[in-house]
Amino acid sequence: MADLPVEKPLRIYVNDKYIVTLMATPERIDELAYGWLWSNDLISAAREVRKIFVDIERAIVFIEISGDLPEVMIRTVSSGCGGGAMISDYLTSVPTVKSDLRTSLNSLVSLQTQFMQKAVIYKQTGGVHGAALSSSEEILFTAEDIGRHNTVDKVIGWSLINDLNLKNAMIFTTGRISSEMLFKVAKANLPIVISRTAATDLAVTLAEKAGVTIVGYLRKNRAEIYSHPENIEI
Secondary structure: OOOOOOOEEEEEEEOOEEEEEEEEOOOOHHHHHHHHHHHOOOOOOHHHEEEEEEEOOOOEEEEEEOOOOOOOOOOEOOOOOOOOEOOOOOOOOOOOOOOOOOEEHHHHHHHHHHHHHHOHHHHHHOOOEEEEEEOOOOEEEEEEEOOHHHHHHHHHHHHHHOOOOOOOOEEEEOOOEOHHHHHHHHHOOOOEEEEOOOEOHHHHHHHHHHOOEEEEEEEOOEEEEOOOHHHEEO
């Protein structure tokens, strides 16, 4: 039998309160936790996480944050796997990205090749998604998970832990770019997102509003540029 991707129900407790169960691949769990907390407005910076303890055998994450939890957290139904999100009102409140980053199609093809070379679990199983944070020159960090939204949270979590400003960075993903994913990208001030596949119509609408360039179906010498094409040299 071929290698199978690992999937576990990861239970997250924040300030001694059960918050959510994420269906996830149990690697880079700290990064996933930080990214998920940030994506759902429970923290704004890594320093707000006072303690984090991962019990890998029981698939539980215990987190203590400096702020109080909201009394009510509104769940948004996600089009992806991996637990969804609690982001509310993102359709009308997408942030504006502030960046002067420009790149070329040739550079994106080269970076995507680097990304896929680093996607070890994907090559072994073919059953996970991947995401990568990139500068203009190189891949900085790669995350894999059965949930495509989880991979983005892991990338964002890593950038929080390392205190990176993302205005001159890009994010690559193997998965479809949905509205929820686009909101996370804009909120992180990432100006360019690149996928091997498509974007949804709502994601493109939000990207136009936010100033985010979406590049889809990236292949050698061709791509579909859905929004803000002025940032990509063909």
